[in-house]
Amino acid sequence: MATDWECIPRFYEVHKNPLQSHITYEHPLKIHGVTVIESKGTKRCLKDIRSSFSSDNSSRASSSISLSAEPLTLSFDGTDPLSLFARQEQENMDPLTQQMEKINRKSLDENNISWSAKRLGILNRYTTSEKLSISTSFLSAASSGGEGIKSQTVVADKVKFRLEQLDDFDDASMSHMIDLTQQEYIQRIEQLNQELITSWNDDQRVKSLKIVIQCSKMLADTSVLSFYPSQFVLITDILDMFGKLVYERLNIKASNIISDGDNRKSSKAEPLYENARETCQNWFFKISSIRELLPRLYLEMAILKCYEFISPKEFDKNLLRITKMIRGIGDPLVQTYARCYLVRISLNVTPNKESIKENFKDFLKIYNTIFSGAVRSELNRQRVNIETYLSLYSPALDFMLLGLVHKNSICTEEIMNECKGTKNNGLLFISMLNVFQPKFIAANALEFVKLLASSNTEGISKGHLFRALGISVSDYPPLPEQRLQFLNGSFNTIDTFTDPIEYINCIETWTQFIAKNFSITVINDLLGTITLRVNASRTYERFYTQLQNILDQILQHFENTELLLIQENFLPYLDLFKKDSNRIVVCKNILIRFHQKSEDNISDEIVINAIMFIGKILSNSVTAQSVEDERRQISHLISSFIRKVTYPKDFERQLSFYVDAREAFTDLDAVYITLVNSVNKLAVGIRHVVKGNYTQKTGAFVKACIAFCFISIPSITAIQNQMDLYLLTGQVALLNQCLGQADACFEAALQLVSNLPRSVETEGISRNLETYLVSYLCNMLATLVVVPDSPDQGVLYLLRLLLSVVTKFPFDAQSSGLVIVYLQALDMLYIQSLEEFPYHIPGVVSNDELYGHDQKYLTEVNNICVQVIDDILVQLKILGSNRQLRTQATLALDLFLRIIRYANLSREKTFQLAVNLWLLAVKAESHIDVKLISHTLQNVEYIYEQMKNTNTQNARSLARLLHRIQTK
């Protein structure tokens, strides 16, 4: 034996120096810059959801300003990335809230009925696979418009020339493109748009005009009906562009930024405005001579804003005139869209709604021609059904009504009364429900129900109507006292739907309203009815999305999830999902909602059973092939449920629930971990209840808890988790005075050390387990201090086991891990040598009391110390040979200090060892922290200060040592 060791207890006061602390409201790692960025992110993703906002920059700027104004509140709101994600997730999860938000935004954004928002919607909605055709003279390879206008001095000639050019319009260069796909068509239109801009910039105004005329002529083409709304959008884009070009040019002329088109400076005597007015009038003269009605109207509308230069006060008069002229368009669809364009233009030039109202009235006048025989035969020819045909009207009609009721609620009632009198008014009602303020609809809910129920329009099913009503009332429910009557009235009609698709689609929109405003019985009835109907028609697999949405809506909007779960119709409804994948999604949603909304403690047996049932479905769905994330989510949800279950004062029931849960949710590690933790919590809870005095019954129950844990832990795959849980369970067992169980747990934990892998991979990053093991063992050592030796095993059996298993772990050659564990073991052994341990567990007799500071025991302890010191020295040597001088020196100083504190220095070997260690450290002084040596020295001096008065042998030895190292 190279060393000699005798622990001697210290006999000086140890006092702690608490660090200075002060209260703070801010996390020190939270940086302001980050806050701003994050909140920007939030803003942006919100913005994606809302339609389109032009005021990007300003809103962003203001957000950062407000941040700097009160950084505290905002940073707490903004920076937490987890809650941020949660929020995002929530928003992404349900499209309906998104929609609602969009609607809210729209109502916020009062000044702007934005066409651009609708534009894209129309383009996406109305598509076709039919072949389209374009007639134009501008897209052919050789463009005919090259001749240009010679500089002519007489207005008359120029105009004549231009008119001649217009007459050439139908010339041979006209090419017909047929068999275009939709994509090609869009491309061509875009090309035309480009062509328009180029020729405008090249001062070829006549050509520009011709392009626009040709384009607007295409609007008369209804040969592919289902594409017409998109066609309208594309072509009016060009018209808008043209209007903008003309207006801007006149504006420039009026303020004379550049010289006018005649290459002559306008004479100074004339006001410049005259010039612009003259040009503007020329435009209108030109347009008024266009032979065909449709292009003439569209072009006049496109440049309507230019009347500003001629008669700024007569916008309304002109609008009304055009409104009347549109009557001349025979095709009701073309006419309606022309009106839509006029409404769009009128919103830009006047706040007066008179013309919009007239437009709507005119639309009502021709409304019945939509259903006329001529239209029907055309529909037959194109094989378009009336339903699709009517849906073509809705964008135009919606926009018209929106323009009318926007900031103007007086019209609403008037419109409604007019619609009431019209035959086949389904189409009108749909637009009204889409466009009107939900508040108004809610106020007149009962009347609407009556109207919709009696409305009978071919092509617009009642389902369609009630769907629109459902969406509207979900935003703004009717008065509370009318709700029930309203609901009954509506369902009187809805229940008569024979087509299951119609029925289920309709229900889908109503669910939100019902879930928000009615009691559980109504919801239960609803679920029952749906189940019955869907089962009766055996059509469940066709409606999974709808059924799922319905359930989601209910879960989201009905606040009491538990109450929902115990409804008798709930589980049968769940049974409708026959396909596994759907069922799993549904179950997951239920659990998510449950997790978010239910109370923290649940004890209702039925609810628990229902959730258990759902949870089982989920846990069974997890297989070896499942994605890690899926597994994690499901485990998380089930765990959260398990934590919520509490039977107050009924511990056995609680335990039996955990047993059931263990049986039900096999193969989910995280759930097992939760279970073990919960049971441990239960055991600790019991200790609180009995206050440490166990009866036979409680004792047995606690043992049962520990046993539960003990047998559950091995099923968990990750060794790390097993070890943690064993330690925890052991500690709980110790706390509950179950010594045998505690020993078993600690032993099992220690046995696992040898199986512990060197590193684990989490999310692609491999993590070395060395640090984990070191801290784990330190924790274990601290626990072992109070664990009494078992009579069956030798002295300090567990410690010896620990020391032996720790060598089996493949530590790095350079690492200090092993030595740290040894050093900590030394600490623990030192405590064992004390007469009274610094801490105890009430009711547990620790080694101090057990051996009563027996000399034999102390010898054992000292022997182990010697062994440990030897091991440390071996390790230090290895480190030295690996040239790890820094580590070696640091550890040597650590050991040096321990020797000074714990050991009897008066023994020569010990004294020599200390000196040698010191010398070793000093030799490597250049490698280690400069202050380390001096600090250690101060430390030793401090210890000496404390004990020099005791005048023991040890103190004298220390003085000697101090002398040795100080001289060095």
Place this chain on the structure above:
Amino acid sequence: MSAINFEIRLNKENKIYYEGELLKGCVHFNCNTEAKHEGIQLTLEGIVNLQLSTKNVGVFEAFYNSVKPITLFNTTLELAAPGKLSAGNSEFHFEIPLVCNKEPRVLYETYHGVFININYLLRCDVKRSFLAKSLQKIQQFCIQNKPIVLDTKTLTSSEVNFSISPETLQKSAKERINLPRFLITGKLDQTECCVTRPVTGQLTVQHTEVAIKSIELQLLRVETCGCTEGYSKDATEIQTIQIADGNICPKLEIPIYMILPRLFTCPTLITKNFKIEFELNLLVIFKDDYVVTENFQIVLKRTAQQCDKLS
């Protein structure tokens, strides 16, 4: 060889003048070097060109006398005696009273038609020496009648109600049997119109058996040349615009609205030698390309009303 750039500038941007006004302006020269010339002349011309339509030419050869152009003006001003134009810009201002001194002692409005044209122009000639070519520039301008202020009553009183049905057509009873049944009623707000205001009115398709393809409004000029002994009268189209496209909804009032083209119309003019008159045709084209026409005589005037800014 030195280049002479020049142009005639008028004091009015829109180049519209009334009889009796002073035509003011200047001839603006821009030479890069000093240039010699043999005199600069400015000529004011006003001519009525009459032409006989080819289908009538054989018959009216004898009356060639009456289709001689009528000169309303031919005044020449000497702007500069032979001499030199200095380098750089130089301007010659002029003022000419717009008065016709000989027959017919009035200035007609500028008009561009098929057989009749009434043109006014200024011509500037720069005579050059033997070797250099003479230079010439032309500037046209328009003459309009002074708007007559009329009270609105006289205009509204000229409204015409019409109704078109198989019965109103000039057909024999036998022919009428084969016609589809239809009735179109309407109203033209005035037959005495102002050239600067649109022709307005309205029509309603009361009922029709055959679908309507299009309803169009046609503006015609009726030009008459010649004198009492013999004349040629031709009606030609000025413009046609569609007022209804496709089978429009019956019993719905459709507006008639046509802006008169500025340069191809003038107030109705009746003189000793020629006449310019206008007519409107309302064409109803049915699905089977059957066309029904209703003709209206209209009188154009240049009037001014209180709110009329166009004078």
